[in-house]
Amino acid sequence: MKCLPLTHDEKRRIEDLGGCIAFMGCWRVNGTYAVSRAIGDFDQKPYISSDADCASVRLSGDEDYVLLACDGFFDTGLVAHAKSAGSSDNITVLLLFLHSPEQLLEEAGGPGGPDGDTTPLCSGLQEGALQH
Numbered sequence: 001m002k003c004l005p006l007t008h009d010e011k012r013r014i015e016d017l018g019g020c021i022a023f024m025g026c027w028r029v030n031g032t033y034a035v036s037r038a039i040g041d042f043d044q045k046p047y048i049s050s051d052a053d054c055a056s057v058r059l060s061g062d063e064d065y066v067l068l069a070c071d072g073f074f075d076t077g078l079v080a081h082a083k084s085a086g087s088s089d090n091i092t093v094l095l096l097f098l099h100s101p102e103q104l105l106e107e108a109g110g111p112g113g114p115d116g117d118t119t120p121l122c123s124g125l126q127e128g129a130l131q132h
Contacts, residue, residue, distance in 0.1 A: 010036040019047035038070075064104055068094040 006027040014021060014029055014036060022031045029036050029047050041048045070092045082091075097104070 013049075014047050017046050019044075059098075064097070064099050066096040066098065068096075 006021070011021050019030050022028055024031055026034050028034055030044060033041065033044060033048055036047070037049050037051065037053055039050050073091050073093050
């Protein structure tokens with residue numbers, strides 16, 4: 001993945017344009033963004049590029065879903081802080097089921113798992129997305 005400012009090619013691209021990479025809890029472009037490629041972040045152009053870094057992945061057939069999300073979705077500390085501060089900033093998530101959601105819920109033991117708690121199912125989805 002080349003959307004992180006820590007990769008050598010992205011770091012060089014940003015610095016060649018006059019930007020900087022700073023560590024502020026994580027590596028950030030000009031001390032602001034934790035990614036170096038994004039759509040719509042005009043205040044950091046040209047350091048934040050909207051040119052996509054694409055890759056093809058061959059699926060094995062065992063996958064249940066594809067999860068596409070902005071960096072804020074995976075940064076749980078950021079999400080918790082933003083919610084507690086009353087943020088209305090967007091956190092974008094696209095979940096594409098490759099199998100019936102009803103089938104996945106049934107295999108998980110019902111909505112949210114055997115005890116009805118939604119946390120295990122959601123945690124499993126997030127962990128799975130990071131692994132695949």
